[in-house]
Amino acid sequence: MSDSTTNTSDVLALDSLLTSEELALREKVRDYTTQRIRPNIARWYEDAVFPQEIAPELGELGVLGMHLEGYGCPGRTAVEYGLAAMELEAGDSGIRTFVSVQGSLAMTAIYKWGSEEQKEQWLPRMAAGELIGCFALTEPTAGSDPSSMATFARATSDGWVLNGAKRWIGLASIADVMVVWAQTEDNAAGIRGFLVPAGTPGVTATPIEPKLSMRASIQCDIKFDDVRLGPEAILPGAIGLRGPFSCLNEARYGIAWGAMGAARDSYEAALEYAGSRLQFGRPLAGYQLTQEKLVNMLLEIQKGTMLALHLGRLKDAGHLQPQQISVGKLNNVREAIKIAREARTILGGNGVTLDYSPLRHANNLESVRTYEGTDEVHTLILGQHITGVAAFRG
Incomplete structure (x- = not known):
């Protein structure tokens, strides 16, 4: 277990809810993101390039099809997959999306619905990042x-x-x-x-x-x-x-975690900037309006992370339901976009450059908000669940 009292941003001590194995996995993926993604992401984003060379690196990291067992797949828990998704999306939504498309969608489809021959043909090399789906x-x-x-x-x-x-x-x-x-x-x-x-x-x-x-x-x-x-x-x-919906639910689950990674990175960029940027002779962090923005961001990140962790525990116990996944996807992406945009305001004009991450995250999250079910679709899923009436048509 972990003592989170030294991390002022983990005000609810959520790290104490994670096992030592989960914390170790998170740190491993966080280190990779720090060393490999962060130094390069501004250039990849500016040049509109997906760095295909990282596919085998992510395979070696053990995050491709990581929730699947056998066929060369890591066989990790749902919570561990969620933590990995969070750390990767703290780097960039595009990198987490690659892992999701590869593992939660393409590999899951083959794993759940394929023949034994199809599984043997594709899954081991996809898990290693040698083949892309x-x-x-x-x-x-x-x-x-x-x-x-x-x-x-x-x-x-x-x-x-x-x-x-x-x-x-x-x-x-x-x-x-x-x-x-x-x-x-x-x-x-x-x-x-x-x-x-x-x-x-x-x-x-x-x-x-x-x-x-x-x-x-x-x-x-x-x-x-x-x-x-x-x-x-x-x-x-x-x-x-x-068939496809079973795969979409896997991807939607990962998004609930990943969006909080983008939100956390945006918040941390704003917090660091507010502590060092001087305005009227004092740091931005010393002003009440700035503190209110930071506190509101932190509240939603902590609540969203707690929601994602709860969904992960349900999933690992075999009890996670589609409407619960919709709660995570709808809430966490919606809040993450708000956080990224608010973080940009603390950065002022500097926030529109690729030297800082929040506006890049906000732009990416517009896509995340749309794919794997729009806000409207997840609202209707939940609406049907609570009323018993399907309102998708008419």
Whole structure:
């Protein structure tokens, strides 16, 4: 256990709720972020470059598919994964997003719904960061409503023919394997998942540029033009929307933690600046208005972190429910954006430069707020839970 009394920002002593193993894992990922991400992130963000060379480093760090067991995966707890997500997003949302797309989405889809042959073929090298995966669900006209997707897989005598388009697909242009979700003619099964290896004829992935958010990351448009797949391409266990939704819940859980990392980093940047920046002969931290801003930030970070930890304990106990994940995703991302923006105000004009992190975090969090379920979608999930009435349509 840890004594948090020396950390004035951990006013609730939340570190005391973590085990020694959890604290050690957090420090390991925090050290990596400090040494590898922080010195380079401003340049990666400015140049709109995803540093693909860190993939095997993250594999060695043990954060790719870290909640999965076997097949070369680390087999860590949900809380440990959450702590890793928090530390990585304190560096940048784009780096945490890579880990999420790789592990929570692509690897989880193969792990939960793939055949034994598919698992053996892809998971060990994905866990090591040697191969990269993507998760192709969202379409140009079907973001929040995946049930209306138009991408279609037609069964043939020797496999499948895939046609359609996807949009905002992370890592697609560098992926070695795409997990693609498509409608089928099977009314009972409906939507199915397929594994599409890189280089398959008829697949075109185009990075979306320019972007104002998630610049140290890759999101793509994908087109599928008469893509022919063998019978081995289908994920045998994924039938209907349960397949992709089970993966989305894994990603949404990680976001609840990650957003608090971006918030904490924004707060710490503002706190440090306020202590050293002199205005009217005294530090900014000595003014009541500045202290109020810092206190309000700290309150939401502590509450959001406590919420994420509670969700993690529920998940590890096998009791976490989708509506509880929605609470974490909706609340923590919403509050993190407020914190990042407020932190920028303490930095004044200097806060609009890449010398400081808050505005970069705020820009990134606009994407985090949108993907894996918008505020509106999670509000409706919770609304249905508390009223018993689905209000998604009409």
